Amino acid sequence: MGATAPMMRLRRPRWKDPRLIVGIILVVASVLMGALLVSRLSETTPVLVARSPIVPGDPIDAADLVVVEMRLGDQTEVYAGTMNSIPAGAVATRTVQEGELLPISAIGQATDVTLRPVVVPVDATVAESVVPGATVELWHTAPTSADSEEVQAVLLVPDAVVRRIDEGSSLGMRSMAVEVLVPSGSVGEVLEVLSKDERLDVIGVPGAHGLAP
Template identity: 75%
Template sequence: MGATAPVMRLRRPRWRDPRLIVGIVLVVASVLMGALLVSRLSETTPVLIAKGPIAPGDPLDAETLTTVELRLGDQQELYVGSLDAVPEGAVASRAVQAGEMLPVSAVGQPEDVALRPVVIPVDASVAESVVPGATVELWHTSPAPQDGGSGEARLLVEEAIVRRVDEGSSLGMRSMSVEVLVPQESVAEVLQVLAEEERLDVIGVPGAYGVTP
């Protein structure tokens, strides 16, 4: 008979085998990391939500804000979680839309808001885009040539923010008006146009914050 080929026997892994221990550690670590990630993604946290449009300079309190539970993940630190975290006397430093989470960057003090409110009378209805919190332009149209003017329109304020829209009264006792917030350096020029009773139009800006094209 010929020589018998040697039989290869597989050795059972031992618990003290370093490769087996490393493999177990890696599996356990991956499972724990996955569980932690799922837990963080499903975890909710309180955050302040605007009840309605908030204009720059408006107070940040229980009348303008409410608390809801949302999944913010890693963005939790970007938003204010409770009214207790809002400093006393704080106001909105920029416009916050209805239903929007209150960003930490939108919390300021009155002296931080370099805007001033001006009420502009409106002869006819304004566009649907002219709503509280919307960014608008103010256009001044000088009198027609027959009235001693040039009849030209010019952009008076490039960025103003609507604070309030007054629809007036059905009996005509109160005309329609729009309260806008304009940069402090533009207030004098706007008031001069209003004092001279010249035409000043409030125009919505398509694509701007708070305005739908």
């Protein structure tokens, strides 16, 4: 008979083997990190939510907000949690829509707001998209020349924000008016058009939200 092939013996792993120790450490670390992540994602935290649209320049008032518990994960530092975290005299620096979480980035002081309120008379009913907090366009329509019957519409302000709508008296004695917030650099042009009693239309931008000033 030929010589038998030597049998290979499997050595038992030694607990002092560095590779085994490193492997155990990695497994334990991954389990702990996963458990920590799941725990953080399942935790709820208080956050302020707007009851109704808050436009730039509006005071951050508790009456306009409600506290809800939500799972924010790693976004807890992005939103305001309680009124105690809001500085005294704080105002909104951009539009916060109804039902929107109040971002800390939207909280500032009056000096941070570069928009100015202007009241625009409107003869006809405005579109459904023209509501408080909505972004709108202001279009100026005027004759092309002093002796011409042709008119031309020009986009005067592309990013105004509706602050309030005055629908006039119930008897229709007054025309409708829309108070809008316009960039300070455009106030002069808007007032010039209004002083000439020329047509200025407030056009809604469907789907658009308030823009940061």
